[in-house]
Amino acid sequence: MKKKKIIIILSIIILIVIIGILVFINFKKLKVNIENDVQIALNDKKYNTDYLKELKNGTVINNKELIDTSKIGTQKVKIIIKNFWGQKKDYFFQVNIYDDEKPQITFSKNLETEVGSEIDLLKDVTVKDNSNENIEVNIEGEYDFNKAGSYTLYYVAKDSSNNETKEEFTLTVTEKKNTTSNQNTSANNINNETTFTTSKGFNGVVKNGVTYIDGYLIVNKTYSLPSNYGSALTSQTTEAFAQMQAAALLEGIDLYISSGFRSYQRQNTLYNNYVARDGVNKADTFSARPGHSEHQSGLAFDVCSHNLDGKNACINSNFDNTPQAQWLAQNCYKYGFILRYPEGKTNETGYKYESWHFRYVGIDLATKLYNNGNWLTMEDYFGITSTY
Ligand SMILES: [Zn+2]
Numbered sequence: 001m002k003k004k005k006i007i008i009i010l011s012i013i014i015l016i017v018i019i020g021i022l023v024f025i026n027f028k029k030l031k032v033n034i035e036n037d038v039q040i041a042l043n044d045k046k047y048n049t050d051y052l053k054e055l056k057n058g059t060v061i062n063n064k065e066l067i068d069t070s071k072i073g074t075q076k077v078k079i080i081i082k083n084f085w086g087q088k089k090d091y092f093f094q095v096n097i098y099d100d101e102k103p104q105i106t107f108s109k110n111l112e113t114e115v116g117s118e119i120d121l122l123k124d125v126t127v128k129d130n131s132n133e134n135i136e137v138n139i140e141g142e143y144d145f146n147k148a149g150s151y152t153l154y155y156v157a158k159d160s161s162n163n164e165t166k167e168e169f170t171l172t173v174t175e176k177k178n179t180t181s182n183q184n185t186s187a188n189n190i191n192n193e194t195t196f197t198t199s200k201g202f203n204g205v206v207k208n209g210v211t212y213i214d215g216y217l218i219v220n221k222t223y224s225l226p227s228n229y230g231s232a233l234t235s236q237t238t239e240a241f242a243q244m245q246a247a248a249l250l251e252g253i254d255l256y257i258s259s260g261f262r263s264y265q266r267q268n269t270l271y272n273n274y275v276a277r278d279g280v281n282k283a284d285t286f287s288a289r290p291g292h293s294e295h296q297s298g299l300a301f302d303v304c305s306h307n308l309d310g311k312n313a314c315i316n317s318n319f320d321n322t323p324q325a326q327w328l329a330q331n332c333y334k335y336g337f338i339l340r341y342p343e344g345k346t347n348e349t350g351y352k353y354e355s356w357h358f359r360y361v362g363i364d365l366a367t368k369l370y371n372n373g374n375w376l377t378m379e380d381y382f383g384i385t386s387t388y
Pocket of ligand 1: 295301302356357358
């Protein structure tokens, strides 16, 4: 009787222990839950564990392993997990890498050529995309190099995911310089140089795309420089400026060059930013189109003064009536500089009054244009226009 009782009690204890062990095993069971249908943008920095929704009773062995997102399409991702008992198991899931970024096109908003001179419209165009594909840029719109006019065209670039970028630009085909009546009364083509005579009888020559009148380089809205022209202020310009600067300082006038040489590319960026902000018409009154800025010639610069620092009088009309501006307007010619855009001469120069912009021409011409304080413009003096 007693023996039977002991067996029953022992059986109950064993049963309880077995149930306890089973409950414990179940309690420590590994539970892994990974997100379905994962979409990742191309080149995004994402880790394998970013998509682990739930993990119980285990640890990740390859924690924070970067997912290869460099190619569009499906990508297999692995997570290695160790359970409570130390056993390792690999979990795989698929993600989809997509691309919704448009290619970026770098280009000039304005291209110009003469009737009959074809130019490569894609020459300075570059395209960048997040995919490392070779993306072609196509031109949309109609144009004719043999017909003068302004053509609105588009650069179009599309990547393999059909993300498309379309950018507008203008191709201006101008009449041949030697047939425009205004400034050129006669023209000859000698050794790849075009010569002409201005309406005031000065001899002009276009050499490698650069126009000289009476030997003076001319850049304005009518006459442009090739995109590869120039690299810095010329030594004549900087030497003459140093002399002027020293002379001014003796009279208590501090001067420095605030903006000197500007490349075609830099001007292109500046101008396009102004156009985006103010529109073409307004931008054209104060900013030159690329190739038309005198800053690209290496002969022109904008002056400011340390004495005016903090007064917001640098390269803007606040500079106009300062002692520095007055001194420059009265004395710059002695060092070979001219006030390039005098007040009230917008219809000649094409620009508003710029009390801070000076151009090196040498003392001889500078003295003539100074005109005893009543500044003449290069356009008026030589008999040329400045219009786009
Ligand atoms: Zn300037």
